[in-house]
Amino acid sequence: YLEAVKYARNQLRRDKGLPLSVRLFNGTHKRLMTGTRGQNKQPGKVRRSQNWIGGTRPGNARFVPPPPHRITDLLGDLENYLNSEGILPPLIRAGLAHAQFETIHPYLDGNGRLGRLLIALCIEEWGLLTEPLLYLSLFFKRHRDEYYTRLSAIRTGGDWEGWLAYFLEGVAVVSEESVGMIRSLFDVLTRDRSHYLESGNVTVVGARLFENLPRNPLVTVKSVVKICRTSSPTAAKAIDSLCTVGILEETSGRSRDRVYAYREYLDLLRQGTEL
Template sequence: MQRVATGHYEITTTAGESVRSFVPDPLPPHPSLDLGGQGQALKDRALLACGRLDGVSALLPDPELFLYAYVRREALLSSQIEGTQSSLSDLLLFELEEAPGVPFDDVVEVSSYVAALEHGLARMASGFPLSSRLLREIHEVLLARGRGADRMPGQFRRSQNWIGGTRPGNARFVPPPPGLVEGCMAELERFIHADDDLPVLVKAALAHVQFETIHPFLDGNGRLGRLLIVLMLVDGGILRQPLLYLSLFFKQHRSRYYELLDEVRQQGDWEAWIAFFLEGVESTAAAAVDSAHRLLELFRSDEMKLTGLGRSGTSLRQVYASLRQRPLVGIPQLAARAQVSFPTAAKAMERLVALGIAREVTGGRRNRVFAYDAYIAILGEGAEPL
């Protein structure tokens, strides 16, 4: 099938120089997609992997427990692609108010991503549609604090941006002129909600490229474009819980990712991009299922260490259950969550340390913080700073 560029160029003047900015055609692609037998097989495997992930989350003692840590892992990975240098432990420490010494700007950026995702999911759960308005709301939360707070949070850009290079004239890619952004986003919203026969996974793949091409905000486009994927999968009923994130796959295949975006724009090769996207969905979902099973095995193994401890066993199990909910925590928070006294929580935590389940990480005598190292290690795989 003969493919051509998926948009046209507008010639504008920015900062006194002529600029060619790319304006994408509305979705869906024309001519229609031709996924072929291999593409259909990829789609089926990706969908099956998503189903397994949705099912395994129900096996966890508390699905919210896995969701809490997994969302934070995604926030970390997505922000790392943009250049932050935080770790999962940094973020969990930051969320403990008394924990000192965490790199502020980087971790605020990651924390804001968590808040943005949670805001979007809560709004959708209340019946608010996935729309340009909701994306602007999420963007406002995403850039509310730290770097980017002065980059028009919650508003479409009113000036020209670009990707790569020092100015639009020597950039690798220049998105649409600001006057066309709102119209392009309205078209994207119409596509997302169109009653067509495109599978949800394919629509999410197409919408992600379109959003990245429009680049509607001055900052935060990459993070919000990756968030759009999971929001569409939840909205489309592929996942009940937001547990599928492609940031690690994109991080591991950054060069190919950018090459494929360019090939879509210049040559209309949507099929190659969709194949890459579906491979990412399948491998990412399979990895998340593996993480969930390993967590279950970890919990079973550590719970076995808590048997036969007499009367102290009850409070110890309560404290251990709270540590599973927050794998990096101080004694006051632990006591409140386990609904036991401070001395009881402290004594139980000392026992968990002796059993090799927990570790004290501050080295101090006051405001001590304890980590469930094995849990954090499983969730932190691949989330090391670039």
């Protein structure tokens, strides 16, 4: 997932990179599906066969997306919409784009994952945020039945207003939760920084490593060598110093190539993701 996000953001940022487009979708989808459920279902390629959602066949499915011969034109329309000068506010456009992408359902698997990522990419690309901090996945999971009901109401009755009301409620809820999460993470970092610097175990490389833990909450001696540009013995000593004060914790249980986690920081990030 992180590789897919990195790829998409790099493409959108580069002067000669891809815009929000089918080619960007394909490249992101290929990376998103690598090593995950559905990796054998033509990752990075628009489907050439009929798919459906729910049921055992199109005849008893909850929803049957458009047939494969229409996908190219429908994705072309969506691409044009994403790159046009819209008169609607960006949040509304992001909600409309997500619903349209999920309705087209252009891949054999992974449409939900890519469709949710599309929201974050639109919000960043259209200037509402400078980082992909707003992910609605958890809100959609918490209210899964309403999510499908609202999308279905668009397809059967054209109820775009109902979908957008639900979508914007999700944006508001997740925004408030994200602010609270950021504050909690900041408090943990501030407390642990003081605790480490005031301990008798602090090292120069350990202090440097601590400042990099928010971006690298899982580390190995090898990764610390690269992050801190130091030697393996010095990296190991830095990790040991952070373990001694309870900031890092060994999680692999191995005697070699051990993995160390900033457990409390990761636990905060994982809150609610078990849904």
